[in-house]
Amino acid sequence: MNLKFNDWLLLSRALTHRSYLNEHSEALEDNERLEFLGDAVLDFTVGAWLYNRYPEMHEGDLTRMRSALVHTEQLAEFARQIDLGGAMRLGRGETAAGGRDRPALLCDTFEAVVGAIYLDSGIDGVMRFIGPLLETSSDDILANRKNEDSKSMLQEWAQSQGFPAPQYVTRSATGPDHSKMFAVDVLITGEVNGSGMG
Structure with missing residues (x-):
């Protein structure tokens, strides 16, 4: 350094x-x-x-x-x-x-x-x-x-296919406030189409 x-x-x-x-x-x-x-x-x-x-x-x-x-x-x-x-x-x-x-x-x-x-x-x-x-x-x-970025790409795809914008639902949040890990589902037309953590 x-x-x-x-x-x-x-x-x-x-x-x-x-x-x-x-x-x-x-x-x-x-x-x-x-x-x-x-x-x-x-x-x-x-x-x-x-x-x-x-x-x-x-x-x-x-x-x-x-x-x-x-x-x-x-x-x-x-x-x-x-x-x-x-x-x-x-x-x-x-x-x-x-x-x-x-x-x-x-x-x-x-x-x-x-x-x-x-x-x-x-x-x-x-x-x-x-x-x-x-x-x-x-x-x-x-x-x-x-x-x-994946959220933008997914939104563009959904709109091009005639779907409403994806919704993101947080399933859980763990860890200290300054370094939380989130588990999130992505829903299109109310159905879970993917999950991720970050």
Whole structure:
């Protein structure tokens, strides 16, 4: 990780998972508030970056690209590219459970680092940090057409077949508030046509 900070305590906090805090009383705060901030900053900066990078792209395509670029798996991949997993401050149990390579945890920590960069260096600092990561990934997404989000594709298909818009019914929600897992059914004309978790 090659990050420059004026306030290194911000970076330390961004890397501190709550499991580490439980085992180290000297660590005063975990990264959850920075994660919250980083999530919002990422939505804005990725949107602004895409707006400037692809001036001819329509709004719907920009939205799908942004969704693909801020998706958990993609943010986890960004975290891997900068070796964030090795720098995370985790408790022993979380480390033993493979937390350093768990996509949700890598994503959360990446968001927290973005929040810390924003507080330390502003939007310009975030753009300098994220721009190179976005450049390669956005080109890959366009080349592989990964930006087709499944809900949009299903809705377009349903409408083209004369069906009403699909309905989504949450069957269950498990896990802590900041990292819930949802089980959802998709219904077309009242019948379950598929299920998923995420």
